[in-house]
Each structure stands twice: as C-alpha cells, then as structure tokens.
Amino acid sequence: MKGELLCIPCTVRTALDIAVKATEDKELQSKLVYETMKWLVETPDVLNETPAMLHTHVQRLAEKITGATDPFKDLKKASNEIALRVVPVLEKKCVQLKFADAFRLAVLGTICGNAIDFEVEEHRFSMDELESSLLLCLNGDLVIDDTVKLNEALSKSKKVVYLLDNAGEIVFDKFFMRIITSHFSVNVYAAVKNGPILNDTTMEDAEQVRLEEVAEVITTGNDHIGVNLDESSEDFREHLRTADLIIAKGQGNYESLTEVEHLFPKPIAYILKAKCSLVADKLGIPRNGNVVKIIS
Amino acid sequence: MKGELLCIPCTVRTALDIAVKATEDKELQSKLVYETMKWLVETPDVLNETPAMLHTHVQRLAEKITGATDPFKDLKKASNEIALRVVPVLEKKCVQLKFADAFRLAVLGTICGNAIDFEVEEHRFSMDELESSLLLCLNGDLVIDDTVKLNEALSKSKKVVYLLDNAGEIVFDKFFMRIITSHFSVNVYAAVKNGPILNDTTMEDAEQVRLEEVAEVITTGNDHIGVNLDESSEDFREHLRTADLIIAKGQGNYESLTEVEHLFPKPIAYILKAKCSLVADKLGIPRNGNVVKIIS
Numbered sequence: 001m002k003g004e005l006l007c008i009p010c011t012v013r014t015a016l017d018i019a020v021k022a023t024e025d026k027e028l029q030s031k032l033v034y035e036t037m038k039w040l041v042e043t044p045d046v047l048n049e050t051p052a053m054l055h056t057h058v059q060r061l062a063e064k065i066t067g068a069t070d071p072f073k074d075l076k077k078a079s080n081e082i083a084l085r086v087v088p089v090l091e092k093k094c095v096q097l098k099f100a101d102a103f104r105l106a107v108l109g110t111i112c113g114n115a116i117d118f119e120v121e122e123h124r125f126s127m128d129e130l131e132s133s134l135l136l137c138l139n140g141d142l143v144i145d146d147t148v149k150l151n152e153a154l155s156k157s158k159k160v161v162y163l164l165d166n167a168g169e170i171v172f173d174k175f176f177m178r179i180i181t182s183h184f185s186v187n188v189y190a191a192v193k194n195g196p197i198l199n200d201t202t203m204e205d206a207e208q209v210r211l212e213e214v215a216e217v218i219t220t221g222n223d224h225i226g227v228n229l230d231e232s233s234e235d236f237r238e239h240l241r242t243a244d245l246i247i248a249k250g251q252g253n254y255e256s257l258t259e260v261e262h263l264f265p266k267p268i269a270y271i272l273k274a275k276c277s278l279v280a281d282k283l284g285i286p287r288n289g290n291v292v293k294i295i296s
Numbered sequence: 297m298k299g300e301l302l303c304i305p306c307t308v309r310t311a312l313d314i315a316v317k318a319t320e321d322k323e324l325q326s327k328l329v330y331e332t333m334k335w336l337v338e339t340p341d342v343l344n345e346t347p348a349m350l351h352t353h354v355q356r357l358a359e360k361i362t363g364a365t366d367p368f369k370d371l372k373k374a375s376n377e378i379a380l381r382v383v384p385v386l387e388k389k390c391v392q393l394k395f396a397d398a399f400r401l402a403v404l405g406t407i408c409g410n411a412i413d414f415e416v417e418e419h420r421f422s423m424d425e426l427e428s429s430l431l432l433c434l435n436g437d438l439v440i441d442d443t444v445k446l447n448e449a450l451s452k453s454k455k456v457v458y459l460l461d462n463a464g465e466i467v468f469d470k471f472f473m474r475i476i477t478s479h480f481s482v483n484v485y486a487a488v489k490n491g492p493i494l495n496d497t498t499m500e501d502a503e504q505v506r507l508e509e510v511a512e513v514i515t516t517g518n519d520h521i522g523v524n525l526d527e528s529s530e531d532f533r534e535h536l537r538t539a540d541l542i543i544a545k546g547q548g549n550y551e552s553l554t555e556v557e558h559l560f561p562k563p564i565a566y567i568l569k570a571k572c573s574l575v576a577d578k579l580g581i582p583r584n585g586n587v588v589k590i591i592s
Binding site: 005006008009012013015016019026029030033034037038040041 | 334
C-alpha cells in the first residue's frame with residue numbers, strides 16, 4: 001500500500017509524538033519536527049513509499065537528532081504488564097466456548113489488544129475501566145470475517161509465520177497462539193523486530209511475556225515497521241518462503257506486506273483494526289472496522 | 297496565547313482538512329499541504345504567532361491556491377439546521393429551572409453546541425443520537441465555573457459584546473443571549489466574522505438562525521480567526537472599547553484575545569471547551585474541560 005496525502009500530517013504528528021518521548025530538550029524536539037517537514041518537502045515522490053517506511057524514517061531521524069535509541073521503552077514495558085493483567089478476562093470467556101467460537105473470540109482479542117489504550121498514564125490507570133473496555137471490544141464485530149477460512153488454512157499448515165505488531169498486544173497474540181497450537185499440528189514462528197521502532201514488539205518484549213512458551217521467536221532482521229525485505233535477514237526471508245501460512249498483525253504489516261505479497265504464493269491472513277481511513281478505504285470498510293482477511 | 301510545537305502538526309492537518317473541502321483536484325490539495333509545510337519551515341519565529349493566526353494563514357493560502365472562498369459553506373448551513381432541531385431539548389430543560397440554574401445550563405449549552413459533532417455526514421445522521429449526546433454533554437461539569445461572577449458582571453453592564461465562534465454553535469449562543477436579555481437590562485452586540493474563515497459564523501449564518509431577534513449583529517471587520525485588532529474595523533474596536541463586558545466564545549477567541557486583553561480594562565468572560573492540550577495547559581485544566589472563566 002502506497003502513501004497518500006493523508007500520510008503527510010500523520011507523519012508530522014508522529015514526529016512530535018516521538019520527539020516528546022525521545023527528549024525533554026525543546027530545541028531538539030523542534031528540530032525533529034522541522035527536519036521531518038523538510039524531508040517530506042524535499043523528497044520527490046515520498047508518497048510512493050509505504051506509510052510504514054515514512055514513520056520508520058522519522059524514528060531513525062529521531063535517533064540521529066536526539067540520540068535516543070528506544071523512546072517507547074517504558075511504554076512498551078508498561079503495556080505488556082497491563083495486558084498481562086487483563087488477558088485473563090478473555091481466557092475466562094474462551095474456556096466456556098466450543099472451539100470455533102473460542103477461536104473467533106481469541107482472534108478478535110488480538111485486535112482488541114491493539115485497540116484498547118495501553119498508553120494510559122499511571123495516575124489515571126484503572127483496571128476496571130480497562131477490563132470494561134476490553135469486554136466492550138470483545139462484543140464488537142469483525143467487519144471482514146475470514147475466521148472460517150483461517151481455520152481451514154491452519155488445518156492444512158505445518159509451519160506458520162506470525163508477524164507481530166505492538167507490545168501489550170502480543171500478550172493477546174500469545175493467547176491466540178496457544179489456542180492455535182493446542183488444536184492444530186503446527187509450529188508457530190513469531191517474528192519480532194530486531195531493534196526498537198515505535199512501540200513494536202522486540203525480543204525484550206517477547207521475553208517479558210514469555211512468548212517462547214507457545215512459539216519459536218524469530219526476528220525480521222531489522223528495525224523497520226512492518227516487512228521490509230531489502231533490510232531483512234536471509235533467515236527471515238527463508239522463514240517467509242517456507243511457511244504454509246503467514247499471519248500479519250496490524251496496519252504496519254498490512255501496509256508493507258501487501259506491496260510484496262505476490263512473492264509469497266500462499267495464504268496470508270491480515271488481522272487488524274483499520275485505524276486510519278487510508279487502510280479502511282483500501283479494505284473497503286468503515287474506519288475502526290475489525291478485520292480478519294485471508295489472501296490466497 | 298502564543299503557538300507551541302504542538303501547533304505545527306495541527307496546522308498541517310488543518311491544511312489537509314481545508315484542502316479536501318476546497319477542491320477535488322488532488323494536485324491542488326497536495327499543493328496546499330506542501331505550501332503550508334514550506335511556509336512553516338521558512339518563516340522564522342512562526343510560533344510567536346497565535347494558533348488562530350496560523351490557521352487563518354492556511355485558509356488564505358487555500359483561497360490563493362484553489363480559488364475556493366468558502367470551503368465550509370455547506371457544512372455551516374447544515375450545522376445551523378441541525379442545531380436548530382436539537383436546541384429545543386435544552387430549552388425544555390431550562391424552562392423547568394429557576395433562573396440561576398437555567399443560566400448555568402444555558403451557558404453550558406453554548407459549550408455543548410460547540411462540542412457535539414455537527415460534522416455528521418448526512419447518511420449517518422440520527423436525531424436520537426444527537427439529542428442523547430447533547431443531554432450527555434449537558435450533564436457534564438464546568439471545570440472552571442465563574443457563572444456566578446458572570447451573572448454579577450451582567451447585572452452591572454449595559455453593553456455586552458459577544459464574540460461568536462462557529463456555525464451551529466450560534467443557535468445555542470442565541471438561546472443564551474435570550475436568557476441574558478430577558479433577565480438583565482443589557483444590549484448585546486453579537487460579533488460575526490466579516491468573511492468566511494473555516495466554519496466560523498458569518499453574517500449569512502446569523503441571518504439563517506435569526507440572531508437579530510436577540511442581539512445587534514456586528515462584524516469584526518475581517519475574516520481572521522478570533523480577534524485581530526490590526527485587521528479589525530474601527531467600528532468593531534470602538535464596540536470593544538465601549539463595552540462593559542466582553543463574552544468570548546471558543547478557542548480561537550481565547551487564543552487571540554488573551555494577547556490583547558490588557559487593552560480592554562473590563563471583565564472578559566471566556567467560554568469554551570479546551571479541545572487542545574495547549575489551551576488546556578494554559579488554563580491549568582485537563583483536556584476537554586468545559587470553562588466559564590472571567591478575567592476582570
């Protein structure tokens with residue numbers, strides 16, 4: 001998926017978001033926002049890039065300007081902790097359901113895990129509120145619901161590559177992987193980023209939530225949002241080639257993998273909430289719609 | 297109130313908002329967004345201006361680039377119509393209250409009139425939903441509540457200048473002015489913009505909602521967001537000088553009038569919802585707080 005004009009204000013806003021997390025120095029914050037705008041203005045055809053690439057560029061610029069290598073570190077850690085405390089709400093509901101329903105609810109849970117706001121400031125934190133927003137989200141619909149097809153694809157697969165998205169959310173992904181591995185004879189390879197980029201999951205997060213209990217944890221070989229094959233390790237590319245099914249979580253993976261999916265002639269399941277109208281339009285759904293969509 | 301770094305992404309986003317309303321030509325839309333960024337990058341000390349000035353500049357740039365003089369025209373008309381249909385909900389509640397409570401609810405109503413979303417697309421429009429969001433908003437608090445002081449100031453005034461904010465919202469302002477004029481011996485001069493700027497109220501809107509029934513409608517003499525004395529008519533400046541009380545609605549008036557309030561040694565009542573964190577910080581309240589604050 002290429003960028004569109006909407007990505008321009010979004011990228012500038014991301015620059016500010018990163019800036020205030022990366023440094024308290026107002027001048028450096030300002031420098032990052034202005035350098036981002038200059039780059040956008042001076043780079044011809046910048047919107048031929050994916051939105052994932054635009055935001056990746058800004059974080060790399062932030063590191064150059066501020067020296068901060070992992071501005072979302074504390075946020076990621078807190079997100080994982082909070083998610084670990086609320087995921088039992090989902091587990092309890094799933095235990096009471098038959099498999100197909102539990103499967104559907106668990107996959108919806110991975111979308112809710114991304115959607116409920118783990119960026120809650122400490123002093124406003126309320127477990128009750130988080131629990132009730134989770135329950136509300138779990139009562140939501142899948143606007144595109146290919147869970148039956150996903151079920152079928154899993155029943156025909158031996159090797160699944162699961163492209164992770166954010167910290168916090170991975171706790172819900174882990175639960176979904178447990179449902180998958182308890183029912184299907186598959187090996188799940190869960191891919192984290194090889195270095196910090198925004199609040200994307202890294203090896204540190206995987207260790208914090210003990211992801212290795214349900215999957216073999218691999219990395220993309222780079223610190224790019226979504227999938228960037230040019231910057232990937234040969235090891236990661238080989239995993240994508242030899243997988244029977246790829247599960248891609250979140251907008252970043254959707255934006256970037258759709259550009260190269262023709263290279264992987266196998267089922268790809270995109271699981272996400274369409275938070276931005278560009279992604280929603282591409283999928284032909286209203287904004288904020290929940291999606292489980294299989295390409296095969 | 298001067299701008300801060302937060303105003304940069306906000307101004308770029310505003311450029312896109314105006315662009316898509318001003319033209320369907322993608323190239324012109326893009327030109328406006330890019331020219332806005334260039335202007336922000338190339339203008340030294342642009343953040344010494346008020347946010348109101350930044351957004352005004354973008355709309356003027358939009359007119360130069362796209363030729364559109366009033367991109368929010370249809371939206372303003374629809375906002376007025378919708379507001380005229382929901383304001384009876386507020387009127388009915390106020391009739392049952394004694395004066396001080398009705399006064400407080402009517403002033404809160406003018407804030408709710410700004411906050412409830414009149415930008416609803418036609419096909420999603422539901423009167424029930426609008427009515428219930430209005431009722432929900434009317435149950436809200438005033439985080440800063442100087443309504444008693446405002447009452448006192450009105451009882452000592454003969455001439456009130458009421459600086460209007462947006463279309464739609466003015467229907468609620470009109471109801472509040474009716475409460476004021478039915479109880480106090482004051483003449484209200486309601487100031488609209490002298491030309492289109494975003495969805496700010498113009499003479500056309502005032503006529504549509506028959507504002508002249510409760511106030512003498514005047515203009516600021518310009519099409520600048522908020523108050524810009526350099527561009528104002530002498531007539532408008534004279535009204536400000538001779539008023540006993542100024543009521544300033546919304547963020548735009550707050551942002552700009554706070555810069556020149558020392559020139560008007562009289563009570564000024566700021567009535568607004570602090571939608572942006574910059575305004576909220578300035579007022580020392582949480583974002584989205586409702587405010588009736590008197591400076592005297």
